Amino acid sequence: QVQLVESGGGLVQAGGSLRLSCAASGRTFSRNTMGWFRQAAGKEREFVARISWNGGFAAYANSVKGRFTISRDNAKNTVYLQMNSLKPEDTAVYYCASLRIDYVLGSTRITEYDYWGQGTQVTVSS
DSSP: OOEEEEEOOEEEETTOOEEEEEEEESSOGGGSOEEEEEEOTTSOOEEEEEEOTTSSOEEEOTTTTTTEEEEEETTTTEEEEEEOSOOGGGOEEEEEEEOSSTTOOOOSOGGGOOEEOOOEEEEEEO
16 A cells, blocks of 8 residues: 655745655655645645656646646655745645556546545645
């Protein structure tokens, strides 16, 4: 079984920054594409960013492109989401997720991700 634990959320003013972390355990982290998703109150969960198993490919939702950066440290079994220039509309619970199949890039579809963390709240005040 895979365990994913997010941390780093909190309250920040608009224009500020936060860095989210997601620590993985239970399987070979370095073989799997990882993603970040978010869900605002009353809305559906949406894709934010994803990164390939070796970090060679990364993709972002248009709403965060140029402001957020996804990265990973396979030696630490951790994936990060650096969030800069935060806006009130970025307020949401942020989840990390992992594909189950090794060495597959996957896509932005939520249903492709097999393992999920419990989420961390990010609140951006105006």
